[in-house]
Amino acid sequence: MRFFKLITVALAFTASVAAMAQTPSYKNIGRSPTQQEIEAWDISIGPDGKGLPAGSGTAKLGAFIFAAKCAVCHGSSGEGGKIGTQLTATKADFESLTTMKPVRAVADYWPYATMIWDYIHRAMPRNQAGTLNANEVYALTAFILYKSDIIKEDDVLNAMTLPKVQMPNRNGFIPARFADIPDEKKRGCKQGVCP
Numbered sequence: 113m114r115f116f117k118l119i120t121v122a123l124a125f126t127a128s129v130a131a132m133a134q135t136p137s138y139k140n141i142g143r144s145p146t147q148q149e150i151e152a153w154d155i156s157i158g159p160d161g162k163g164l165p166a167g168s169g170t171a172k173l174g175a176f177i178f179a180a181k182c183a184v185c186h187g188s189s190g191e192g193g194k195i196g197t198q199l200t201a202t203k204a205d206f207e208s209l210t211t212m213k214p215v216r217a218v219a220d221y222w223p224y225a226t227m228i229w230d231y232i233h234r235a236m237p238r239n240q241a242g243t244l245n246a247n248e249v250y251a252l253t254a255f256i257l258y259k260s261d262i263i264k265e266d267d268v269l270n271a272m273t274l275p276k277v278q279m280p281n282r283n284g285f286i287p288a289r290f291a292d293i294p295d296e297k298k299r300g301c302k303q304g305v306c307p
Contacts, residue, residue: 157230161275164229167246168270171263174255177248181237190259192217195238200259206280219260223285225269225277229253250274 145153157163179188185196192198198205201220208215218228233249235241244252250269257263263277 155230155234157226157233159224159226159275161226161271164226164271164274165246166271167250168268169247169249169251169254170268171251171254171258171265173247174251174253174258177244177251178255181244182252185238190219190256199256201280203261209281209284217260219256219262220280221284223279223282225253225257225262225274225279228256229269229274 155163178186178190182190182196183193185193186199187193187196190199198215198217199219201215201217205215205217206220209220214221218231222228229249232252233242233244233246236244236252253274254263254267254269257269257277258265258267262279263269267273269277
């Protein structure tokens with residue numbers, strides 16, 4: 113019996129040594145990123161506006177930028193095109209959110225205006241993500257919000273004013289956490305498993 117224990121231990125040791133020998137070594141490969149590189153990658157913007165850069169823009173300036181860089185995909189006023197989704201929303205679009213066929217345009221469905229800024233900055237224009245400067249992104253965000261009757265054409269959006277914009281569906285995502293719904297049936301719990 114003792115012999116078999118020794119053989120088992122020896123085999124386990126041999127297997128672990130063989131596995132370690134096959135594990136690649138990553139010494140001297142790569143480097144730590146510089147502070148400037150980290151700041152370039154750290155582009156998340158929260159609902160409270162934390163992380164928004166300096167800059168500003170209005171819908172008037174945004175109209176020119178939209179026509180040059182966005183209309184080809186999203187239509188001349190953000191109504192949607194062959195490639196891009198609908199960005200702007202009408203009063204009927206807002207009201208459709210409680211129906212069986214809601215129109216989920218960016219301006220009527222997204223709960224925070226800072227999300228629009230973040231998405232444009234991160235992903236637009238198509239195949240040229242990251243090429244817009246902060247002023248252009250503020251102006252485009254203002255244009256979308258203006259065309260949806262959420263702000264006025266001359267309103268200036270910046271890091272202080274953008275988070276204060278009240279989006280039409282801000283409270284449409286109720287609750288923010290499923291745990292806030294005490295009734296398990298309303299939460300969608302099935303057989304003791306709750307989201």
